[in-house]
Amino acid sequence: MYKYNGININYKDFGNQEGKTIVYLHGWGQNIDMMEPIANPFKETHHLIIIDLPGFGSSDDPDYAWTLEDYANMVHSLLESLDIKKPNLIGHSFGGKISLIYASKYPVNHLMLLASPFKVKVKKISWKVKLLKKMKNIPLLGKVADKIKSHMGSTDYRNAKPLMRDILVKHVNTDLTETVKKIKCPTFIIWGTNDDAVPVEDAYELKDLISDSGLTIYEGCSHYAYLEKLNQTNAIIASFMK
Helix, strand or coil, X not given: CEXXXXXXXXXXXXXCCCXXXXXXECCCCCCHHXXXXXXXXHCCCCEEEEECCCXXXXXXXXXXXXXXXXXXXXXXXXXXXXXXXCCEEEEECHHHHHHHXXXXXXXXXXXXXXXXXXXXXXXXXXHXXXXXXXXXXXXXXXXXXXXXXXXXXXXXXXXXXXXXXXXXHHHHCCCCCCHHHHCCCCEEEEEECXXXXXXXXXXXXXXHHCCCEEEEEECCCCCCHHHHCHHHHHHHHHXXXX
């Protein structure tokens, strides 16, 4: 465990301690287990760090509604404590978005993004949402509105604790379009054509925004394309991280 501002951060540190370091950041609602299939094959050649992001796995919840930058700063602090100065970074979804911020602020050797969101989705406001907003401003109806809201929205939102819901809202409303332009390290992007969480069109846009980047699209794969084509993903990692 690593203690960051009083919060216990669970992480797994294994592999070849003499090898180059690869750091893995999982997606929303996931944990260390989801990244092990793309980490374990490299334990003979690389030093591997997989982190349970705060609020997930065996790590503590954050002490307030963290921003994505808070998460990136936590990762940097943990790596500094391990004397890791320029990691290779692999992030899926939520972890990928944190990785984008990390790579825009701190030195990174190679960056791999697995279905990583980076911009705010433009959605039409439904009549239900408009009604809830009105209810929030009426005395005695605010709590009722919160209860109704907890049964709306995405599965991730409905399943999250109140604090994590606040973090999720911050996450989905954070646009990194300008931030990603600052990334200069070699970057590789993997996406599935059937991703219903982050559309594949975003993959092409992200590639255009990052100057030194490559892209592979997995036909017929979902938001978890990196696992659905596991052998191909690990072959790409092996080649890219050399």
